Amino acid sequence: MTVQLAESPSIWRAAHDADSAKPRSRQTRLGASDTVCSRRAAFILAGTERTDQPDAKAAILGTYIHAGLLESARTQFGWLVERTVEGEHVRGHVDVVQLDEATARRLPKRLRPKVPAEVVTVEDIKTKSTRRWDHVLRYGATDAELRQVYLYAGMLMSRVRRRPRTEGARSHRPHTGPAHSLPLHLP
Numbered sequence: 001m002t003v004q005l006a007e008s009p010s011i012w013r014a015a016h017d018a019d020s021a022k023p024r025s026r027q028t029r030l031g032a033s034d035t036v037c038s039r040r041a042a043f044i045l046a047g048t049e050r051t052d053q054p055d056a057k058a059a060i061l062g063t064y065i066h067a068g069l070l071e072s073a074r075t076q077f078g079w080l081v082e083r084t085v086e087g088e089h090v091r092g093h094v095d096v097v098q099l100d101e102a103t104a105r106r107l108p109k110r111l112r113p114k115v116p117a118e119v120v121t122v123e124d125i126k127t128k129s130t131r132r133w134d135h136v137l138r139y140g141a142t143d144a145e146l147r148q149v150y151l152y153a154g155m156l157m158s159r160v161r162r163r164p165r166t167e168g169a170r171s172h173r174p175h176t177g178p179a180h181s182l183p184l185h186l187p
Helices: 011-020 032-036 038-046 057-077 130-139 143-162
Strands: 080-086 091-098 121-123
Touching: 011 057, 032 038, 032 091, 032 143, 057 080, 057 091, 080 143, 091 143, 121 143
Parallel strands: none
Antiparallel strands: 080 091, 091 121
16 A cells, blocks of 8 residues: 655645735736836836746735735724825835825815824835845935835825816815925825
8 A cells, every 4th residue: 555645735835826816916017116126127118028936935925014014004093005106107006105184184084094194104115134124224225115115206296286176176286395295185
């Protein structure tokens, strides 16, 4: 009699399959997060098919951490999370938009944050190793990471500028002043 041992399914297989099924994993348009790597951005713009299959465990863990942090920010503070923004060539999802008190007062009460920020703030969550966090604390975010957040902020500003005025509504003109006076109009 021969005993055959079946290979146990891996939790990583389940996590990888779930991650692969998400729209972010299948998108073909340039995303703001893709601009962090200029080579990856160039491949996407050229329409080049991906040929490598990198080990995605760190990215998958980052996705689960990310989801938990955003849910906590939403429930604890009432911050706006996962807001879709789109520019002419780039699309993305702003992780967190923290509204200051003046901006929040312009929203219906049900949409106001429980804890307003000192200034309107756009956040993009990054998960890193302890060694990489030490580097960030010493030297700051990379130019590419800052570029991603600036893209998000710029797309939010253009969203404000494009918003159609409804009949009889009071007009708020966006300007390029300090962030705390940014008149955001969010759906």
